[in-house]
Amino acid sequence: MPASTLSEPAGVLPSQSLRRLIEQGIVAARPEIRAEQIQPASLDLRLGDTAVRLRASFLPGRGKTVAERLPEFEMHRFSIASGMVLEKGCVYVVELAETLALPRELSAVTNAKSSTGRLDLLVRVITDDGVEFDRVPAGYTGKLYAEICPRSFSVLVRPGMRLNQIRLRHGQSVLSDAELSALHAGTPLVSGEALISEGLGFSVDLKPETGDLVGYRAKPHAGVIDLDRIGAYDPAEFWEELHTTTGQLILDPGAFYILVSREAVCIPPLYAAEMAPYLAMGGEFRVHYAGFFDPGFGHAAADGVGSRGVLEVRCHEAPFALEHGQIVGRLVYERMSAEPDLLYGAGIASNYQGQGLKLSKHFK
Numbered sequence: 049m050p051a052s053t054l055s056e057p058a059g060v061l062p063s064q065s066l067r068r069l070i071e072q073g074i075v076a077a078r079p080e081i082r083a084e085q086i087q088p089a090s091l092d093l094r095l096g097d098t099a100v101r102l103r104a105s106f107l108p109g110r111g112k113t114v115a116e117r118l119p120e121f122e123m124h125r126f127s128i129a130s131g132m133v134l135e136k137g138c139v140y141v142v143e144l145a146e147t148l149a150l151p152r153e154l155s156a157v158t159n160a161k162s163s164t165g166r167l168d169l170l171v172r173v174i175t176d177d178g179v180e181f182d183r184v185p186a187g188y189t190g191k192l193y194a195e196i197c198p199r200s201f202s203v204l205v206r207p208g209m210r211l212n213q214i215r216l217r218h219g220q221s222v223l224s225d226a227e228l229s230a231l232h233a234g235t236p237l238v239s240g241e242a243l244i245s246e247g248l249g250f251s252v253d254l255k256p257e258t259g260d261l262v263g264y265r266a267k268p269h270a271g272v273i274d275l276d277r278i279g280a281y282d283p284a285e286f287w288e289e290l291h292t293t294t295g296q297l298i299l300d301p302g303a304f305y306i307l308v309s310r311e312a313v314c315i316p317p318l319y320a321a322e323m324a325p326y327l328a329m330g331g332e333f334r335v336h337y338a339g340f341f342d343p344g345f346g347h348a349a350a351d352g353v354g355s356r357g358v359l360e361v362r363c364h365e366a367p368f369a370l371e372h373g374q375i376v377g378r379l380v381y382e383r384m385s386a387e388p389d390l391l392y393g394a395g396i397a398s399n400y401q402g403q404g405l406k407l408s409k410h411f412k
Contacts (some may be wrong), residue, residue, distance in 0.1 A: 050139065094146065097141045148192065158213065247378035315344060320340060
């Protein structure tokens with residue numbers, strides 16, 4: 049296990065600390081890491097050159113590397129250098145450009161980027177010796193791999209594309225409910241009443257202030273989406289608009305929905321947040337938890353006035369009547385080890401600051 053080189057306080061490491069780790073070789077990559085990969089509290093990860101089609105998703109397990117286990121599940125492999133389509137309903141693994149040599153106090157968590165989640169593109173990191181997805185244990189040294197499963201749309205990918213991101217943590221940083229309540233009392237984290245229980249609860253908005261558009265449902269037989277094309281696609285070719293005047297929406301089993309939270313969310317500069325899954329007892333649906341919420345999201349210091357949380361929802365086995373104001377998810381807040389020298393929405397290319405109901409950046 050690598051020796052410690054950290055002088056950071058406990059918390060999620062900010063952008064300036066990520067740069068130091070890159071300089072020290074704790075986070076390395078080929079080709080070298082670019083400045084635009086560094087976010088306020090995370091680092092974007094990039095696809096490598098080769099994809100492997102799998103017959104099933106897998107975790108390597110203790111004492112096993114990904115490379116050792118791949119032959120059990122591999123169907124074929126191919127270069128994505130000139131762009132290749134990953135087909136809906138299939139599972140792939142792509143080695144990432146970035147590698148880690150973490151000191152013993154530093155662990156990491158990964159998650160899909162917001163635009164990735166809004167396309168219903170399941171992207172999870174697996175590591176050597178891995179026993180769970182998207183979690184990198186303290187002291188890990190080795191490669192990172194992205195498992196990719198397009199669920200609603202086939203996608204065109206190339207090397208260097210950034211579908212997910214990594215957040216590094218020093219020690220314990222999650223706020224207790226008491227600490228979250230105190231933070232909200234000083235800096236309101238949501239519009240309206242704060243529902244605090246193992247994080248900050250949020251509900252679905254099915255009664256918009258204007259009009260009756262409440263969301264979108266993915267069309268089942270749409271075309272391919274080139275992930276490099278921004279603002280290029282007609283939403284009507286991929287999505288069905290959902291309208292209601294009753295504050296109720298019937299979810300179809302297996303369908304994928306884009307909805308929006310009723311509450312506007314704020315992430316102060318010294319904090320970060322992660323969307324966590326809501327317990328299945330809440331209904332026959334799951335809110336997909338893609339993306340981190342960076343420091344400055346929806347915050348006045350970063351040109352925000354509260355931003356809605358976009359909800360990526362998939363219904364389970366039975367049709368389910370979703371009601372306006374129903375609790376559908378929660379945000380888990382964490383301390384930063386220091387305030388980032390970048391804030392979401394303040395001078396960086398932030399696609400979703402001040403957002404309401406919004407599809408991914410690929411659509412007009």
